[in-house]
Amino acid sequence: MIDIKNLHASVEGNEILKGINLKINAGEVHAIMGPNGSGKSTLASVLAGREDYEISEGSVDFLGKNLLEMDPDVRAKEGLFLAFQYPVEIPGVSNVNFLKLALNEIRAYKGQEPLSAKEFLGRLKEKSALVELDGRLKDRSVNEGFSGGEKKRNDIFQMAMLSPRFAIMDETDSGLDIDALRIVANGVNSMRNKDRAFLIITHYQRLLDHITPDYVHVLSEGRIVKTGGPELALELEEKGYDWIKEAAL
Amino acid sequence: MEFNEEDKILNEVTGKEYEFGFTTNIESDKVPPGLSEDVIRLISEKKNEPEWMLAWRLDAFKIWQGMTEPEWAHVHYKKPDFQAISYYSAPKKKVTLNSLDEVDPELLRTMERLGISVNEQKRLSNVAVDFVMDSVSVATSFKETLGKLGIIFMSMSEAIQKHPELVKKHIGTVVPKRDNFYAALNSAVFTDGSFCYIPKGVRCPMELSTYFRINESGTGQFERTLVVADKGSYCSYLEGCTAPARDENQLHAAVVELIAMDDAEIKYSTVQNWYPGDKDGKGGVFNFVTKRGLCERNAKISWTQVETGSAVTWKYPSCILKGDNSIGEFYSVALTNNYQQADTGTKMIHIGKNTRSTIISKGISSGHSQNSYRGLVKIGRGAENARNFSQCDSLLMTSTSGAHTFPYIEVENPSAMVEHEATTSKIGEDQLFYCQQRGIGTEKAISLIVNGYAKEVLNKLPMEFAVEAQKLLEISLEGSVG
Numbered sequence: 001m002i003d004i005k006n007l008h009a010s011v012e013g014n015e016i017l018k019g020i021n022l023k024i025n026a027g028e029v030h031a032i033m034g035p036n037g038s039g040k041s042t043l044a045s046v047l048a049g050r051e052d053y054e055i056s057e058g059s060v061d062f063l064g065k066n067l068l069e070m071d072p073d074v075r076a077k078e079g080l081f082l083a084f085q086y087p088v089e090i091p092g093v094s095n096v097n098f099l100k101l102a103l104n105e106i107r108a109y110k111g112q113e114p115l116s117a118k119e120f121l122g123r124l125k126e127k128s129a130l131v132e133l134d135g136r137l138k139d140r141s142v143n144e145g146f147s148g149g150e151k152k153r154n155d156i157f158q159m160a161m162l163s164p165r166f167a168i169m170d171e172t173d174s175g176l177d178i179d180a181l182r183i184v185a186n187g188v189n190s191m192r193n194k195d196r197a198f199l200i201i202t203h204y205q206r207l208l209d210h211i212t213p214d215y216v217h218v219l220s221e222g223r224i225v226k227t228g229g230p231e232l233a234l235e236l237e238e239k240g241y242d243w244i245k246e247a248a249l
Numbered sequence: 250m251e252f253n254e255e256d257k258i259l260n261e262v263t264g265k266e267y268e269f270g271f272t273t274n275i276e277s278d279k280v281p282p283g284l285s286e287d288v289i290r291l292i293s294e295k296k297n298e299p300e301w302m303l304a305w306r307l308d309a310f311k312i313w314q315g316m317t318e319p320e321w322a323h324v325h326y327k328k329p330d331f332q333a334i335s336y337y338s339a340p341k342k343k344v345t346l347n348s349l350d351e352v353d354p355e356l357l358r359t360m361e362r363l364g365i366s367v368n369e370q371k372r373l374s375n376v377a378v379d380f381v382m383d384s385v386s387v388a389t390s391f392k393e394t395l396g397k398l399g400i401i402f403m404s405m406s407e408a409i410q411k412h413p414e415l416v417k418k419h420i421g422t423v424v425p426k427r428d429n430f431y432a433a434l435n436s437a438v439f440t441d442g443s444f445c446y447i448p449k450g451v452r453c454p455m456e457l458s459t460y461f462r463i464n465e466s467g468t469g470q471f472e473r474t475l476v477v478a479d480k481g482s483y484c485s486y487l488e489g490c491t492a493p494a495r496d497e498n499q500l501h502a503a504v505v506e507l508i509a510m511d512d513a514e515i516k517y518s519t520v521q522n523w524y525p526g527d528k529d530g531k532g533g534v535f536n537f538v539t540k541r542g543l544c545e546r547n548a549k550i551s552w553t554q555v556e557t558g559s560a561v562t563w564k565y566p567s568c569i570l571k572g573d574n575s576i577g578e579f580y581s582v583a584l585t586n587n588y589q590q591a592d593t594g595t596k597m598i599h600i601g602k603n604t605r606s607t608i609i610s611k612g613i614s615s616g617h618s619q620n621s622y623r624g625l626v627k628i629g630r631g632a633e634n635a636r637n638f639s640q641c642d643s644l645l646m647t648s649t650s651g652a653h654t655f656p657y658i659e660v661e662n663p664s665a666m667v668e669h670e671a672t673t674s675k676i677g678e679d680q681l682f683y684c685q686q687r688g689i690g691t692e693k694a695i696s697l698i699v700n701g702y703a704k705e706v707l708n709k710l711p712m713e714f715a716v717e718a719q720k721l722l723e724i725s726l727e728g729s730v731g
Binding site: 049075076082084087091092093099102105 | 684703
C-alpha cells in the first residue's frame with residue numbers, strides 16, 4: 001500500500017523526521033506512538049502534503065506512484081485520507097455540500113459519474129448512522145460550532161463517505177470522552193478490510209484498547225526506534241517512553 | 250486569455266456591423282465626443298423629448314458645471330476627461346428584438362460561461378428582461394403579461410413618451426440633480442435606463458430584470474432607473490451588468506431611484522460584472538453610481554449587491570426611512586482582484602419612528618486590490634426607537650491586498666439602538682488544506698470557502714441570480730491563490 005523509505009523532513013531549517021522507514025500493506029493497521037515532539041504529527045502532515053515542510057531526502061511510494069510529487073488534493077483523490085488532530089471550521093459551507101463536492105471531485109478524477117442525489121443520500125444516511133451523527137450536524141456548516149468530539153466524529157463520518165484506501169488518524173483520540181472514543185473506534189473498525197490500511201497516530205494506549213493494531217511502532221526524535229505487536233502498546237503504557245529512549249541509545 | 254477570445258469575437262461582430270451599417274448614417278448613431286449644451290440638446294432631440302425634460306437636463310448641466318469631482322473616497326485613479334467621452338451611442342444596427350435569441354452573441358456567451366443563458370433564465374424563471382446596450386434599451390419582454398396587471402415596465406425613453414406625468418412627478422425626487430457630481434452629470438446626459446411602476450396593491454408576479462452593457466469603445470453609459478411601488482405593492486428587480494475588455498477606462502455613472510409608498514416593498518438586486526481591467530490594472534470601467542430609495546410608512550426596501558467588476562467602484566445604495574415603521578436593508582458582497590478598487594457601502598437615514606435597518610457587508614480582497622466599506626447610519630431627532638444592526642466583514646486573500654472599514658454613526662435620538670460589528674480575516678491555510686485533503690482542488694476550495702463566507706448575502710438573491718453570482722465569484726477569483 002504505502003512504502004516510506006529514509007524520509008527526512010524539516011520545518012524552517014529544523015530537521016524533524018530523520019529517516020523514517022515504514023511499509024504498510026493492504027489490510028493492516030499500524031499504530032505509531034511516541035512522546036510529544038517526536039515527529040508523529042509531522043509524519044501525518046508530510047504524507048498528506050502540507051506545504052510547510054521541506055523534504056530533503058527519501059521517497060514514499062503510494063500504490064505504485066510517487067506520493068511526494070502529488071498535490072494534496074491528488075493524494076486524496078488517489079485514496080489517502082487524513083483525520084485531523086484539529087479539524088477546522090468552514091463557516092457557511094454545509095457539511096452535506098462539502099462532502100458532495102469532495103466525493104464527486106474524487107469520482108471525476110477516477111473517471112466516474114457524479115453520484116445521483118438518491119445514491120448520495122442513501123450513502124449519507126448509512127454512514128452517518130455509523131458514527132451516530134444526527135441530522136442536525138449534517139446540515140450545519142462544516143464543523144462550525146461543533147464540540148471537539150463532534151468534530152472528530154464528523155471527520156470519521158467523512159472518511160466513511162469518501163471510502164479511502166489508506167487512512168491516517170492524527171491523534172484522533174485526543175480530547176475525546178469515553179463515548180466519543182468508542183464511536184470513533186467503531187467507525188474505524190467497521191471500515192477495516194483486506195483492501196484498506198490504517199495508520200493510527202496516538203500518544204496514549206487507550207484508543208488501541210478499542211482498535212487492535214497489527215503493528216505498533218515507537219517514534220522518538222524523528223526515527224522509529226522500536227516495532228512490535230499490540231503488546232508493545234501496553235508495555236509503553238506501563239513503563240512510559242523513557243526506557244525506549246534509553247534502549248535506543 | 251478568455252478576454253482576448255471575447256474581444257476577438259466582439260471585433261468580428263462589431264466589424265461586421267460596421268460593414269453592414271456603412272450605407273446608413275453612422276454619424277447619427279454616435280454623438281461626437283464632448284459635453285456642451287448643444288450635445289444635451291442633441292440627445293434630447295434624438296429622443297424626441299418633451300420640453301420639460303430638456304429644461305431639466307440643462308438645469309442639471311448648469312449645476313454640474315459648478316461642481317467638482319469628489320475626492321473623499323479611498324480610491325485613486327486618473328480622472329476621466331469629460332470632453333473625450335461620447336455621451337450617446339445607439340447600436341448601429343437598428344435592432345428590434347422579438348426574442349432574446351437575437352441578443353448580442355457575446356453577451357450570451359458571457360452568460361453561458363456563467364452557466365445561465367438569458368433565454369434559459371427567461372424560460373425557467375419568468376423573468377421580464379429589459380436590455381440596455383450602450384445607451385439605448387433594445388428589448389423589453391413580458392410587457393403584455395405585466396400590462397394586464399397595470400404594471401409599467403419599459404425603457405426610460407419610452408416612459409418619457411408614454412407616461413410623462415409619472416416620470417415628471419418622480420424623477421429626481423430621491424436623488425436630486427445637485428445631489429453629487431456624478432448624479433448631476435447623469436441628470437444632464439442620461440440616455441436611457443428602465444422605468445417601472447407597480448400600481449396600488451399589486452404584487453408583481455415575476456422578477457423584473459435589466460441587463461446593462463457598454464459595447465462601444467469611447468462611450469460612457471449613463472442610465473437612469475426609476476422604480477415606483479405604489480401603496481401596498483411589491484416588486485423584485487434584478488440588474489446585471491457586463492462590458493467587454495477595453496484598454497481605456499470607460500465611465501459608467503448611473504442613477505437609480507426607488508420609491509416605496511405606504512406598505513410597499515421593493516427588493517433591488519444587482520450583479521455587477523463590468524470589465525475590471527487587466528492583470529496590470531490597465532483599462533476597466535469606472536463605476537460611479539448613485540442609488541437611493543425612499544420608504545414611506547411601513548414600507549421596505551432591500552438592496553442586495555454582488556460586485557465583482559469595474560476598475561473603480563464608488564457606490565452607496567441607500568435608504569431614506571422617512572415613514573414610521575419603515576425598514577431598510579443592505580446586503581453586499583464586494584470582491585476585488587488584481588488592481589481593482591472598491592469604495593462601497595450604504596447610508597441608512599432614519600427619520601420616522603420605529604424605523605429599522607440592517608447592513609451586512611462582506612468584502613473580499615485579492616491580488617493588489619483595495620476594498621473599502623463606507624457606511625453611514627443616521628438617526629434623526631424624531632426617529633423614536635430606531636434600530637440598526639451593521640456587520641462588516643473583510644476577507645483578505647493575499648498579503649498585498651487591503652481591506653478598510655469606514656463606518657459613520659450619527660445619533661440624535663437617545664432611544665435609538667445602533668450595533669456595529671466588524672471583522673477582518675485572512676483566508677485560512679488550514680481551511681484550504683482541509684478542503685484539499687478531502688480531494689477538492691485549490692481553486693474550487695477557494696471558491697467554496699469564499700461562497701461560504703458570502704452565503705448570508707447570496708441567500709438574499711433570487712434563486713437564479715444566486716447561482717450566477719456564485720459562478721461569478723468563482724471566475725473572478727481564478728488564479729488568486731497566495
